[in-house]
Amino acid sequence: MAHQRVHTGERxxxxxxxxxxxxxxxxxQSHQRVHTGEKxxxxxxxGKGFTLSSTLLVHQRIHTGEKLxxxxxxGKGFTLSSRLLVHQQIHTGEKxxxxxxxxxxxxxxxxxQSHQRVHTGEKxxxxxxxGKGFTLSSTLLVHQRIHTGEKLxxxxxxGKGFTLSSRLLVHQQIHTGEKxxxxxxxGKGFTLSSTLQRHQRVHTEVKxxxxxxxGKGFTLSSTLQRHQRVHTEVKxxxxxxxGKGFTVSSILLVHQRIHTGEKxxxxxxxGKRFTDSSTLxRHQRVHTGEKxxxxxxxGKRFTLSSTLxRHQRVHxxxxxxxxxxxGKGFTDSSTLQRHQRLHTGEKxxxxLFCRKRFTQxxxxQSHQRVHTRERLRMWERIHSVIPPLGTPVSSQ
Numbered sequence: 001m002a003h004q005r006v007h008t009g010e011r012x013x014x015x016x017x018x019x020x021x022x023x024x025x026x027x028x029q030s031h032q033r034v035h036t037g038e039k040x041x042x043x044x045x046x047g048k049g050f051t052l053s054s055t056l057l058v059h060q061r062i063h064t065g066e067k068l069x070x071x072x073x074x075g076k077g078f079t080l081s082s083r084l085l086v087h088q089q090i091h092t093g094e095k096x097x098x099x100x101x102x103x104x105x106x107x108x109x110x111x112x113q114s115h116q117r118v119h120t121g122e123k124x125x126x127x128x129x130x131g132k133g134f135t136l137s138s139t140l141l142v143h144q145r146i147h148t149g150e151k152l153x154x155x156x157x158x159g160k161g162f163t164l165s166s167r168l169l170v171h172q173q174i175h176t177g178e179k180x181x182x183x184x185x186x187g188k189g190f191t192l193s194s195t196l197q198r199h200q201r202v203h204t205e206v207k208x209x210x211x212x213x214x215g216k217g218f219t220l221s222s223t224l225q226r227h228q229r230v231h232t233e234v235k236x237x238x239x240x241x242x243g244k245g246f247t248v249s250s251i252l253l254v255h256q257r258i259h260t261g262e263k264x265x266x267x268x269x270x271g272k273r274f275t276d277s278s279t280l281x282r283h284q285r286v287h288t289g290e291k292x293x294x295x296x297x298x299g300k301r302f303t304l305s306s307t308l309x310r311h312q313r314v315h316x317x318x319x320x321x322x323x324x325x326x327g328k329g330f331t332d333s334s335t336l337q338r339h340q341r342l343h344t345g346e347k348x349x350x351x352l353f354c355r356k357r358f359t360q361x362x363x364x365q366s367h368q369r370v371h372t373r374e375r376l377r378m379w380e381r382i383h384s385v386i387p388p389l390g391t392p393v394s395s396q
Contacts, residue, residue, distance in 0.1 A: 186292065202305070205296075 011021035013028040017035045022028040030052055033039070039049030041056040045063045050056040058079055061067065067077030069084040073091045078084040086107050089095065095105035097112040101119045106112040114136055117123070123133030125140040129147045134140040142163055145151065151161030153168040157175045162168040170191050173179065179189030181196040185203045190196040198220055201207065207217030209224040213231045218224040226248050229235065235245030237252040241259045246252040254276045257263065263273035265280040269287045274280040282304060285291070291301035293308040297315040302308040310332045313319065319329030321336040325343045330336040338360055341347070347357035349364040353371040358364040 006023070011023050013022040013025050014020070015022075015028060015031055015035075017032070020031065022031065033051040039051055041050045041053045042048070043050075043056060043059055043063075045060070048059065050059065061079040067079055069078045069081045070076070071078075071084060071087055071091075073088070076087065078087065089107040095107050097106040097109050098104070099106075099112060099115055099119075101116070104115065106115065117135040123135050125134040125137045126132070127134075127140060127143055127147075129144070132143065134143065145163040151163055153162045153165045154160070155162075155168060155171055155175075157172070160171065162171065173191040179191055181190040181193045182188070183190070183196060183199055183203075185200070188199065190199065201219035207219050209218040209221045210216070211218070211224060211227055211231075213228070216227065218227060229247035235247050237246040237249045238244070239246070239252060239255055239259075241256070244255065246255065257275040263275050265274040265277050266272070267274075267280060267283055267287075269284070272283065274283065285303040291303050293302045293305050294300070295302075295308060295311055295315075297312070300311065302311065313331040319331055321330040321333050322328070323330070323336060323339055323343075325340070328339065330339065341359040347359050349358045349361050350356070351358075351364060351367055351371070353368070356367065358367065
């Protein structure tokens, strides 16, 4: 009878909560555990609960290491036949599921459905502690470990714990020094292929993430999110010492070293110390002479990407920084700040000799040469009158 319903399409058993229909009563009973949260089947090894006995059997293979399904192409083993079928598409290159919005292709329907949430913005999985939403249930499970402090994966070398096995694998490369992913342009090595892909945008100048407010492009979505706080003025990370707010937690960590005086990054050439690794890397180019950033228009090279971006405005004529008083445009914010002192009358740079004040440090430096020349002339006058020690004095 139950089998005949496959052909007739009859589904006489209906869930009273969501109205989903089933061909068999047992299937309905199993489904209802989704709503009740009941997990009657428990793993005797780790205590994890499951709604279905079949799911428990599959889970137990994690502990036994049993992999019943083997790929005929590469010999890789799997605990589920469905995972083997998905894996085999790596060899065939088959991606039968296509996104109707961006035409990206996927090997599984579930991956396509998850991907479509990027376009819809749907986040159906919500953390009960902080209310944060997620597109995937697996991402929510990982996130919840932030609240529980659970770190299932431990490094055998240093004992550091991780919430994800993938993060442990990446971390272990610190101990081995392994960087298996290499940039074909500059030869730089990376521990992750995703990090290499992001790095390659430095060379290609591809910036797929654009700010909807000012149109600025970014190589990373996370960098775009941080940038958007410039417009919203949200600074969620606050220094406990001085109360200063920051848009990024990593910048707060670096800032706190101002209070502690900590400079953990040391130049191996001159011994100069720095509060963060990126500043050290930029400094080291002083010694190596490296200029990795090249202008595509004129070929001029620069040690910093930010300097290259400012330089490129010479060619493009772009002046994104505008004076609110007179409307004059500038290629960089520092030049705008200097210009605004003409309107405000601010003179933050003071001469130590005569206390005269200046709007620019370069003007102060030029001015101080006046005092240097005066002191030199005074020294010459003194020594023209007073003979050096040991010189015989005339008896006249």
